[in-house]
Amino acid sequence: MFVITGAGGRTGRAAALHLLAAGYRVRAVGRSARRLADLAERGAEVWEADQTDAAALAEAFRGAAGVYAVIQPNYIPGHPDFGAFQDQVAASLTEAVTESGVTRVVGLSSWGAQHAAGTGPVLGLHRFEQRLSALPGVDTLWLRAGYFMENLLPHIHSARVHHRISAPFEPDVPLPFVTTPDLGGRAAEELATGTWHGTEVLELQGERDVSMREAVGVIAKAVGADDLTYEQISIADFHAGLRAEGVSVNVADMMAEVGAALNSRHTRMEQPRTARTSTPTSIERFIEEEFAPRYRAAESE
Ligand SMILES: NC(=O)c1ccc[n+]([C@@H]2O[C@H](COP(=O)([O-])OP(=O)(O)OC[C@H]3O[C@@H](n4cnc5c(N)ncnc54)[C@H](OP(=O)(O)O)[C@@H]3O)[C@@H](O)[C@H]2O)c1
Numbered sequence: 001m002f003v004i005t006g007a008g009g010r011t012g013r014a015a016a017l018h019l020l021a022a023g024y025r026v027r028a029v030g031r032s033a034r035r036l037a038d039l040a041e042r043g044a045e046v047w048e049a050d051q052t053d054a055a056a057l058a059e060a061f062r063g064a065a066g067v068y069a070v071i072q073p074n075y076i077p078g079h080p081d082f083g084a085f086q087d088q089v090a091a092s093l094t095e096a097v098t099e100s101g102v103t104r105v106v107g108l109s110s111w112g113a114q115h116a117a118g119t120g121p122v123l124g125l126h127r128f129e130q131r132l133s134a135l136p137g138v139d140t141l142w143l144r145a146g147y148f149m150e151n152l153l154p155h156i157h158s159a160r161v162h163h164r165i166s167a168p169f170e171p172d173v174p175l176p177f178v179t180t181p182d183l184g185g186r187a188a189e190e191l192a193t194g195t196w197h198g199t200e201v202l203e204l205q206g207e208r209d210v211s212m213r214e215a216v217g218v219i220a221k222a223v224g225a226d227d228l229t230y231e232q233i234s235i236a237d238f239h240a241g242l243r244a245e246g247v248s249v250n251v252a253d254m255m256a257e258v259g260a261a262l263n264s265r266h267t268r269m270e271q272p273r274t275a276r277t278s279t280p281t282s283i284e285r286f287i288e289e290e291f292a293p294r295y296r297a298a299e300s301e
Helices: 010-021 033-041 054-061 082-100 122-133 149-162 180-193 212-223 235-244 249-263 283-299
Strands: 002-004 026-030 045-048 066-069 104-110 139-145 164-167 199-204 229-232
Touching: 002 010, 002 180, 010 026, 010 033, 010 066, 010 180, 026 033, 026 054, 033 045, 054 082, 066 082, 066 180, 082 122, 082 249, 104 122, 104 180, 122 139, 139 180, 149 164, 149 212, 149 283, 164 212, 180 199, 212 229, 212 283, 235 249
Parallel strands: 002 026, 002 066, 026 045, 066 104, 104 139, 139 199, 164 229
Antiparallel strands: none
């Protein structure tokens, strides 16, 4: 039996579905059974637990052959100290692994998690790696994921209305764009059949590196918007825009640091691109299957 934390989230749901489809027993953990009902219909044992409740997580982990450990959500926009929240969840997951006696963990981390500073929210994942990897007798595989293609979806409104997509990234900086279903699928495969020992790191880099300029070109073609352009905005304007949307100073600071870290290549992949560090979904397929339908649906509203 495998335990999937964040089973109501993007990568967790994908991991649970992958394991269920392959015939494995799955315990799907989330804060609300209602939000996990579709996984229950597919045969998952649904387990309500808050990820900050170490005792509840330890109960959920007991008897598992392996656990997928993920700090979710991606970020909480209004949080006054998101790093402290990440630390609380990391401590809770780590304590639950210890208390339950689980010895195999696949953890979701991020590219850039090798650094102890200057990476925004990835710093919390760096600390998560350090904390959990210090446990004796636990084999832990860290999946250091690239930049989620799903990060493009919030740009739909601006693409439609303003005919531009704005971000703080240099237009040609190469981004290892990856999809969350590919990440969840890989987490499931590693849990079920992985052969790693001790603490290992696997960077997941997507199908190929894609710049924002290229990504916007793919979007323009898919939605038939020839005049769609990519605009690099300054870190200061990006930060001000987040604040205007109600994002807390703490989270806006973190997100701004991501922009600076990507542009300076401080955040970068270190492992060579191989079949093992690549994932299958191309940017073209993601835009065609996920971005374009939402864009068209918004157009007809
Ligand atoms: N974005 C990127 O480019 C990127 C790149 C690399 C790594 N990452 C990492 O990926 C992880 C996110 O993984 P994911 O996308 O699978 O997760 P996710 O989909 O963002 O997680 C969503 C889940 O978070 C829970 N949630 C929502 N609001 C919450 C709140 N206020 N407090 C507590 N829980 C809340 C909900 O679970 P329930 O309600 O079901 O409990 C929800 O189903 C993060 O650690 C992030 O740092 C992101």
